[in-house]
Amino acid sequence: MGELFMIGGATPVMMDRLQAKFTVHKASEMADPHAWLAEHGASIGYVATNGHDGVRPEYMAAMPNLKAISCYGVGYDAIDTKAAREKGVVVTHTPNVLNAEVATTAVMLMMACYRELLRDDAWVRSGEWEAKGNSPLTRSVDNQTVGILGLGRIGQAIADKLAPFGTTVVYHSRSAKEVPYKYYDNLARMARDVDCMICITPGGPSTNKIVNREVLEALGPNGTLINVSRGSVVDEAEMISALQDGRLGWAGLDVFEAEPHVPEALRALSNVVLLPHVGSATHETRAAMGALTVDNLLQHLEDGTVISPVPECADM
DSSP, rough: EEEEEOSSOOOOOHHHHHTTTEEEGGGOOOHHHHHHHHHGGGGGGEEEEEEETOOHHHHHTOTTTTTTTEESSSTTSSSSSHHHTTTTEEEEEETTTTHHHHHHHHHHHHHHHHHTTTHHHHHHHTTTTHHSSSOOOOOOOHHHHHHEESSSSSHEEEEEGGGTOOOEEEOSSSSOSSSSSSSEEEEHHHHHHHHHEEOOOSGGOOOOOOOHHHHHHHTTTTEEEEEEEEGBBOOHHHHHHHHHTSSSSSEESSSOBBBBBBOOHOOOOOOSEEEOOOTTOSSSHHHHHHHHHHHHHHHHHSSOOOOSSSGGTTTT
């Protein structure tokens, strides 16, 4: 049996599989997880966590014999992969199994903004349709130019889902890729040329507030911003100001800077659609993510290898 430290929760199916091979120690059931690790951390060989909670540096330091960290989620910026690698700890995540679902969420947010879904839902519920007649016209989703910030696996899935709408896809990333879309090496320049920008780039220091005032104003009063990546990617205060002033037209957001806290100023706006970080939150996709999270741990316990290491640990 291995010794597993669990940060965050797990489904019953995940727990059944884990407890068959590990003694599971849940941080959520400890009065002081750091104190517990100070006493027992040397026995821990494995950690199960998620993209939001990650692994605190002091936790990792207290587990000198740690072998692997399995992250439930594709994003892993809350885990110090450099420190893990230096300790010989392999970090895994759950890519690919959630690509389609997050892409669907991005397209859903775009459509909700363009077709004013929340406004028209309220129009019917309030009785305004009967009292005042038809609601104002909306914008067509068809034949738009959409800029994707971060054309990785999910970004490509978004581009694929947009194809039936006659979308012209362009993109910005760290470098050009071999894809049939126009590449922009300057984000503000791309923002000026598109109708809608979808953020699906990883979080972390290199992308912190990359969608800044200049980019938001380049997107402009007729532009739509969709964020299904990390709240840190967008300068939230500047975005709120731009939405309030009409310098930015609409926003569809699944992520926020300090979630679950969402500023009252943002919640009060009528030109935004807000979701509680549910990009991959379907029964089917979360089951697949949970299975891969556990599979990585069980395989490493069995033979020292993993299925889906993060890029920084791919050669370990």
